[in-house]
Amino acid sequence: MTGASASLDRPHDYAAPASAPAPHITALRLTHFRSHAALTLNCVGGAMVLTGANGIGKTNVLEALSMLAPGRGLRSAAFDDMRFERRLDWTVSADIQTAQGAVRAGIGWQNGARKLRIDGANGKLDDIAHILPQLWLTPAMDRLFVDGASGRRKFLDRFAQSLDATLSKALSGYEKAMRERNRLLHEGNMSAAANGWLDGLEEAMALHGVAIAAARLTALDALAVGLAAIPEAAFPRAEIALAGSLEAGLRQQSALEVEDAFRARLAAARGLDGAAGRTLEGPHRSDLQVVYAAKNMPAADCSTGEQKALLVGLILAQAHSVAAQRGDVPILLLDEVAAHLDRHRRGALAEILHALGGQSWITGTDKEAFDGFDTVFGTAFATVHMPDDIKPTAPSRHDINAEQASLGSKS
Template identity: 45%
Template sequence: MTLARLSLTDFRNHAAAELVAAPGLVALHGDNGVGKTNILEAISLLAPGRGLRRAPLSDMVRDGAAGGFAVFAEVQPDAALPPVALGTGIEPAHPKRRIVRINGAAAAATALGDWLAILWLTPAMDRLFVETAGNRRRFLDRLVLALDPRHAQHGNRYEAAMRARGKLLTDLAGADRQWLASLEAQLAEHGAAIDAARQRALAALSAELAGQPDAPFARPLLTLVDAGGAPRDAPWTAEALRELFAERRRIDAAAGRATAGPHRDDLAAIHAASGRGAARCSTGEQKAMLLSLVLAHSDCVARARAQRPVLLLDEVAAHLDPMRRAALYERLAGQGGQAWLTGTEAALFEDMPGPVTRFRIAGGRIAPG
């Protein structure tokens, strides 16, 4: 997949911007604060979910604008096929409702995943392995979504059923037992689908990583674990989840939340070369493992969907030594697809193998170069 054209209207600091890019590497350079990451964030909204910053929609509207924003892209699935038009944004009258259009027709945000897979790595993710389990679950689910666009629908329905069950459990004695059982059946159905998709994605990713060397990027060993840190050896079945939720009604009512299930699982990683847990590794090793993981996952997506995901790599080059930077560029250029990279200096991208689309961002303007 290639983003052939990207247009932004009143998005963050960009009043009106248009970028035309070719397949291959896309380099965005400019001083801090000029809006490079904002462009990557806009692209990330062309996939299901809340984007790479997970920001409220209202925060994305340019200061001084009327209250809405728009992101539009022409996506080229194949040189022999016509481009697909993807658009998203909000209107001033409905600032909390995201609008999605595909080829001009209204669509659900989850439908974006059928057309475009997007992966990203940002400086905010550098400490993923020492942050909360929730952050790692969201990261894992983003990887799964690129392989299985239906994953978002199962996640949305699971969360909706979990919220509805939580409301019933606030008055367990007076709760409608039939309705409660129905909600738990929905939780079990979608929870089992979520878990199965995660297990498949991790198996494919682990196989891809196993065939890669430990250098120049650190190779992680990945495991799905439960809330207590024990490996999840067997997948959840719908029947097992129904029994689990029914057995834990009183526990969950007292806790005010569902205390067990796929929404409590975590992603564990070990540095393959040293055997240390990722949380105990240096910041540089953690970043290298993340980069290795994202690159391997790109290969998984290409294998599964017969098309490369669009990669968004924010300020990655600045934190790599020249040898690893050159290796990254060579790998990105060699694998095909399209990767968007940001950096403060044009010199960071001078040695990129072609083809390269270059943009300079300064003074609120985006220009080739």
């Protein structure tokens, strides 16, 4: 046994869901993405470990990968801010190996708009999400249990979206109708026309709201199955529940009944909501409640390390559930995950990720945190130590033009 492999415990019997060969990125190219003027990485299908000093650009690579998922990425940042030195438009392009063959996906920010190409044709982010599901865990999420409900809602919704792509439409439809309703109520216009308009908006909110609640309940149940599959000896088991009026309603009544009742409550609450300046009830107020099961302790009251371990357990459970339900293992972006885990849990993490069989992108300042990963992953393991291994060269005009031209000028 080598010194490196001896440093990981490998006691866990985790049974991953059977799945097709996991989709993964074989090559990643960035131009003008934040601190990376140009970066090309050839990738293995297992663990891609990025190491290097603070500020060297590790999280920037994960953020670039998250551009291949719907939404604003793992920092929820503005696309303009991702431009190299905030002045040059960026591109992220990836060669993706799937069970059905190779796909080239490219996304770019050009003149204030997002452009997406899949195999040379215009595409949608939902199409990439379908080919390459993604989940992530970042240090910003360390406060998930302590901060307000909105972070936990987003956390569950991201997972729910990877099971049900139609959820994003329901979420944006609900938000849009709610904003418009809030605006009308704020203006206090009680004309017949305004009332008719409110009726329509509340109908949209009820329709989308019930779709959102239903997708969340499905996700919650799937997550519970995933949580039960992750060995408790590796990561503490979380018990999860969803607090929300529509979600609770759907456990008892038909979707139609819940929809009608919510629409009626919205109509009755116009005065109250108008006075409050916001909509007081609805799926935008729901909360994901998490308890450390063995201790029967709300996650918010757990120690920092316990909270981190609960989070990692939740992400692994999500990955398990996505793999079980869709047959595709998601790629995982795990920013700064190893540093917070003790040796035992790092070993468990490597074992479970390897058994899942998908591609994981893991960052850490120190190589040592990943000692023993090579033994677990074998050839499906690569470390990229920055800056030595990335040779930051200025991109030639030719490369940039080629990447941007391949995105086309229209989407």
